Amino acid sequence: MSELPQERRLVTAVPGPKSQELSARKAAAVADGVGVTLPVYVRRAGGGVVEDVDGNRLIDFGSGIAVTSVGNSAPMVVRKAAEQLAEFTHTCFMITPYEGYVEVAEQLNALTPGDHAKKTALFNSGAEAVENAVKIARSYTKRPAVVVFDHGYHGRTNLTMALTAKNMPYKEGFGPFAPEVYRVPLAYGYRWLTGPEHAAEEAAAQAIDMITKQIGAEHVAAIVIEPIAGEGGFIEPAKGFLPRMAQFARDNGIVFVADEIQTGFCRTGQWFACEDEGVVPDLITTAKGIAGGLPLAAVTGRAEIMDAAHAGGLGGTYGGNPVACAAALGAIETMKALNLTERARRIGEVMVPRLRALQEKYPAIGEVRGRGAMIAVELVRPGTKEPDAALTAAVAKACHANGLVVLTCGTYGNVLRFLPPLVIGEDLLNEGLDIIEEAFAGV
Structure with missing residues (x-):
C-alpha cells in the first residue's frame, strides 16, 4: 500500500490555484482536442487517494479509467x-x-x-x-x-x-x-x-x-x-x-x-x-x-x-x-x-445497496447496474427514461468539488460510473458514497 495517507483532505477549492496555473499552461501548450475531466494536477497517488499540487487529497473512484486497479503505486x-x-x-x-x-x-x-x-x-x-x-x-x-x-x-x-x-x-x-x-x-x-x-x-x-x-x-x-x-x-x-x-x-x-x-x-x-x-x-x-x-x-x-x-x-x-x-x-x-477478485466483489456488495437506496429516494436514478467494482447509475428525467445528461454532469461536478473523482459515460452522456481501485479501503469507499449522496441532495 502507498505511504500516501489514505484520507480525503481539502485545503483549497477544487481545482486549487496551482492546478489553475497549470491549466493555463496546458491551454497554451497542449492541443485543445486533449480534454480533461477534472483539472486537478496530480503530485502523487496511491491506494484510493489522489493528491494534487495544491495539497488536496481526493478519493479516487476512477482508477485512471480502470487502469490502476492495484493502486497507482503498488509496491x-x-x-x-x-x-x-x-x-x-x-x-x-x-x-x-x-x-x-x-x-x-x-x-x-x-x-x-x-x-x-x-x-x-x-x-x-x-x-x-x-x-x-x-x-x-x-x-x-x-x-x-x-x-x-x-x-x-x-x-x-x-x-x-x-x-x-x-x-x-x-x-x-x-x-x-x-x-x-x-x-x-x-x-x-x-x-x-x-x-x-x-x-x-x-x-x-x-x-x-x-x-x-x-x-x-x-x-x-x-x-x-x-x-x-x-x-x-x-x-x-x-x-x-x-x-x-x-x-x-x-x-x-x-x-x-x-x-x-x-x-x-x-x-x-x-x-x-x-x-x-x-x-x-x-x-x-x-x-x-x-x-x-x-x-x-x-x-x-x-x-x-x-x-x-x-x-x-x-x-x-x-x-x-x-x-x-x-x-x-x-x-x-x-x-x-491480495485476492482482488474477492475485493472487487466486496466493493460491489458495499456500493450497490447504498446506490439502490439512493435510487428509492431520487427517481432521477433510472437504474443501478454493474458487477464487482464496475458500477454505474443511469440518470433520467423522473417518470421517464429520457436521458438527463445535464443532471449527470451536475452531480459529477458536485462530487469533484467535494473531493471525489468520478467519471461519466454512456451513449447519451447520462451515466455516472464508478471504478474505485480494488485496493481502496472500505472507509474511503463509504466516504465516497457519502459524497455521492450529498451531491444528489445538493443538485
Whole structure:
C-alpha cells in the first residue's frame, strides 16, 4: 500500500490555484482536442487517494479509467518496474527479445478463459490490441467483415473508431472510416422496448438476422463485443445474449472476440467478465488494468488463430516494452496475493445497496447496474427514461468539488460510473458514497 495517507483532505477549492496555473499552461501548450475531466494536477497517488499540487487529497473512484486497479503505486509493480528500468529500457522484442515478454504471454495464456492451447501478442494500447485482433481474425478466416454492437467502444484509431458506436467526441469530424464494419443491436435491458426479460432473446435474434441477411455469415471474420459495454454506459447485456452470440460465431466459423480492455483483471469480481456466463472467446483483448498504469496491451487466444498471421505481420516498435512487462508481472502477482477478485466483489456488495437506496429516494436514478467494482447509475428525467445528461454532469461536478473523482459515460452522456481501485479501503469507499449522496441532495 502507498505511504500516501489514505484520507480525503481539502485545503483549497477544487481545482486549487496551482492546478489553475497549470491549466493555463496546458491551454497554451497542449492541443485543445486533449480534454480533461477534472483539472486537478496530480503530485502523487496511491491506494484510493489522489493528491494534487495544491495539497488536496481526493478519493479516487476512477482508477485512471480502470487502469490502476492495484493502486497507482503498488509496491510490487514499482519494485519490478524499477529493477527492469535499471537493467534496460528497450531493445525492441522483434530485434533482440527478452524474457519478460514471454513471461507475460505465459501468464495471460494461463489466466484467460478456456483450457485450449493459447498464444499471446503484446501491444501498446487497447485500441491497438483490438485492431490486431481484427487483423488476426481476417488472416485466419480469409474474410473481410467485422460485426460490432450498439453502444460499443473499441478505441480511437481509424479502424477502432469505425468499430465504436458513439460519434461525439470519438468520431466527430475524423472520417471517413474503415470499411466492412457492421453494427447490430445490443441487449440493453433497461432500454429494450419490450422489457428486459425479452432483451437477450430478441436482440440476439435481430443481430443474427441482420448478419445473415445483410452481410452473410460466411463473409464475417470476427464478432467483437465488450462483455460489459464500458464507454457506452456500463451496460451488462441481458443474460443469455453473450452465449447466444458466441454460439452463432462457433456455428459459422466466425472468430468471437471479447474486448475485456475495461472489464479485465479482476474488475468485475472475476479475472475476466466473460467468465460470468461461461463464455470462452476465441480471442480476448486486454489493456488498462494489465500493468498497474504502464502502457501495455495484449491479444490472447486460440493458438491456431493467433498463428494465422505471417511472421512479421504482428508487432510494433514498443509493443511489450520490458518495463511495462515487468510492471504487468508485478500487477498480476499483486492481484493474486491480495485476492482482488474477492475485493472487487466486496466493493460491489458495499456500493450497490447504498446506490439502490439512493435510487428509492431520487427517481432521477433510472437504474443501478454493474458487477464487482464496475458500477454505474443511469440518470433520467423522473417518470421517464429520457436521458438527463445535464443532471449527470451536475452531480459529477458536485462530487469533484467535494473531493471525489468520478467519471461519466454512456451513449447519451447520462451515466455516472464508478471504478474505485480494488485496493481502496472500505472507509474511503463509504466516504465516497457519502459524497455521492450529498451531491444528489445538493443538485
